[in-house]
């Protein structure tokens with residue numbers, strides 16, 4: 043229900059915090075995140091669903107916040123790029139992007155990180171073609187994409203569970219022979 047001015051009350055869960063906002067019914071999630079919640083890591087791009095830079099996760103699924111109305115996702119968990127780092131430590135995807143030069147001007151990076159996290163949450167060991175496919179809705183004018191794909195592969199390797207008897211497990215237990 044909207045008030046006489048066309049505003050609606052919405053309760054949003056973002057990065058584990060709860061926010062109550064009163065906003066115009068047609069105000070997009072992108073605008074609410076940036077203007078009402080101060081979460082400016084999510085970027086304005088085309089606002090037409092074509093560039094991916096506004097991407098966030100809603101219940102672990104990558105969505106374009108420029109095409110999403112807050113009232114439609116009440117009660118669901120929203121994760122933005124600000125929610126990636128945990129306990130002061132960057133997410134492995136953020137570390138890999140920084141190490142490999144997968145972010146240059148960085149404007150597209152939040153969208154790529156969130157699309158990549160959505161992919162790895164669902165498929166922890168994606169092939170190169172699965173990575174390319176998952177990121178096909180995100181545009182970057184700087185990197186040529188190769189470094190981004192390599193960074194996702196590096197993060198996936200680092201996040202892979204350590205299997206019993208593997209070299210990684212021996213290293214973790216201090217038993218590896220060098």
Ligand code: FES
Nearest residue numbers: 087088089094108
């Ligand atoms: S700003 Fe949302 S897809 Fe471009």
Ligand code: FES
Nearest residue numbers: 146147182183184
């Ligand atoms: S790093 Fe500049 S647009 Fe992607």
